[in-house]
Amino acid sequence: MAGTVHIIGAGVAGLATALKLSARGVNVVVHEATAFAGGRCRSYYDASVGMTIDNGNHLLLSGNRAALGYLRDIGAENRLVGPQAAEFSFVDLASRERWMLRFNDGPVPFWVFDRSRRVPGTRPLDYLPLARLLWSRPEKSIGEVIACNGTLYQRLVEPLLLAALNIDPPLGSVRLAAAVVRETLAAGGRACRPLIAREGLGSTLIEPALAHLRERGAAVRMEHQLRGLRFSGDRVEALDFGGETVALAADDAVVLAVPPYAAASLVSGLRVPTEFRAIVNAHFRIERAAGQPPILGVLNGTVQWLFAFPGRLSVTVSAGDRLIDAPREELAKTIWAEVASITGLPAALPPWQIVRERRATFAATPAQDAKRPGAATAWRNLVIAGDWTDTGLPATIEGAIRSGNRAAEFLSRQS
Numbered sequence: 001m002a003g004t005v006h007i008i009g010a011g012v013a014g015l016a017t018a019l020k021l022s023a024r025g026v027n028v029v030v031h032e033a034t035a036f037a038g039g040r041c042r043s044y045y046d047a048s049v050g051m052t053i054d055n056g057n058h059l060l061l062s063g064n065r066a067a068l069g070y071l072r073d074i075g076a077e078n079r080l081v082g083p084q085a086a087e088f089s090f091v092d093l094a095s096r097e098r099w100m101l102r103f104n105d106g107p108v109p110f111w112v113f114d115r116s117r118r119v120p121g122t123r124p125l126d127y128l129p130l131a132r133l134l135w136s137r138p139e140k141s142i143g144e145v146i147a148c149n150g151t152l153y154q155r156l157v158e159p160l161l162l163a164a165l166n167i168d169p170p171l172g173s174v175r176l177a178a179a180v181v182r183e184t185l186a187a188g189g190r191a192c193r194p195l196i197a198r199e200g201l202g203s204t205l206i207e208p209a210l211a212h213l214r215e216r217g218a219a220v221r222m223e224h225q226l227r228g229l230r231f232s233g234d235r236v237e238a239l240d241f242g243g244e245t246v247a248l249a250a251d252d253a254v255v256l257a258v259p260p261y262a263a264a265s266l267v268s269g270l271r272v273p274t275e276f277r278a279i280v281n282a283h284f285r286i287e288r289a290a291g292q293p294p295i296l297g298v299l300n301g302t303v304q305w306l307f308a309f310p311g312r313l314s315v316t317v318s319a320g321d322r323l324i325d326a327p328r329e330e331l332a333k334t335i336w337a338e339v340a341s342i343t344g345l346p347a348a349l350p351p352w353q354i355v356r357e358r359r360a361t362f363a364a365t366p367a368q369d370a371k372r373p374g375a376a377t378a379w380r381n382l383v384i385a386g387d388w389t390d391t392g393l394p395a396t397i398e399g400a401i402r403s404g405n406r407a408a409e410f411l412s413r414q415s
């Protein structure tokens, strides 16, 4: 492809597109509305805790092949860290029980038959409903296909699907749940090792990507918000950035890698998901307790996952819409009380920050999932990317990167 590709949005989807195209020698310009790259996956200096933190804890799994490929491309693969095996520690705040779920490496789920590896209080037959998710009609909701109660549901299915789909699981899409199960549990422990960006999302996923793009001569223009697209026949002929209009040559193209509400305001008639779910994160400036695992699943509390980073503990609450308007300090205290009781750390509230992302992901219901468009549009030089496009996955880094790779592939095939 000889022309320039203008990529709108420097989230991971836009960056993935830019990396793939620039690696093929395509001239790329990335335009980002804000002063920082990374979108919903970013680090920033936070004065309340006096350190650089992430907007939210992001968990990847060793089976996230596109995300790992992206990290290899930018030389940052070793910045994701996790245990050698697929192990997940849990604590139940109601019963005070603690256990570790340990998947075996291969795809045959021997762990289900091993009392010391499976979820306590469950029997092998309890795991059959997970297979039902794979065989059921994809347009159904999870609550229509499996019983959302019982020990296995509460201790494995709910935490897994709540984290992966960011929705109360009974309302979630079977198609998306099946994709998660297929790419994780059904693929075996080798695909389920939890991985986190211990030094932060920015220095792991974003800054090395920007450095690579700049090395390849790609331009990245910050605070350069696209205000409008000018269409002519079957193509986009110009980009309107407010004070500046960029006319497109015949072989130039545009990749719109912005959130769905931004895409809908730029392209009238575009069908996009319109409902969202929040994610709430609480960050505390404190070292982890002795023996505290780096990642801990928490049941029957406000806290759902507790992550330990150097000098900081961070809590994730998915589908956290009920907490969006809760008074911040009260919320910090409630969450810290749970963390202190789990870890044995002092009850006094350490320096804290609450980050609430209202529109963290599109609502992963069957109806919203059905509204996700593919990469192609009615205009031959306009392509769409983003975690909300039809990747077959929930809104995740993996999905966002696959959408970016797909957009790059689509444009390369056209040339």
Ligand SMILES: Cc1cc2nc3c(=O)[nH]c(=O)nc-3n(C[C@H](O)[C@H](O)[C@H](O)COP(=O)(O)OP(=O)(O)OC[C@H]3O[C@@H](n4cnc5c(N)ncnc54)[C@H](O)[C@@H]3O)c2cc1C
Pocket: 008, 009, 010, 011, 012, 013, 014, 031, 032, 033, 034, 036, 037, 038, 039, 040, 041, 055, 056, 057, 058, 059, 060, 224, 225, 226, 227, 257, 258, 259, 262, 279, 280, 281, 357, 359, 360, 361, 385, 386, 387, 388, 395, 396, 397, 398, 400
């Ligand atoms: C708190 C939180 C926790 C999460 N946890 C996980 C997790 O554990 N694991 C996981 O895999 N995923 C997680 N996710 C989801 C993950 O962050 C997203 O799927 C991913 O970052 C989406 O990337 P994107 O590039 O598609 O979109 P975005 O990150 O939204 O990027 C879009 C970019 O476009 C820019 N933009 C918008 N309008 C314009 C315009 N007109 N002109 C120019 N630029 C524009 C925006 O500023 C933004 O930078 C989480 C998300 C949140 C918010």
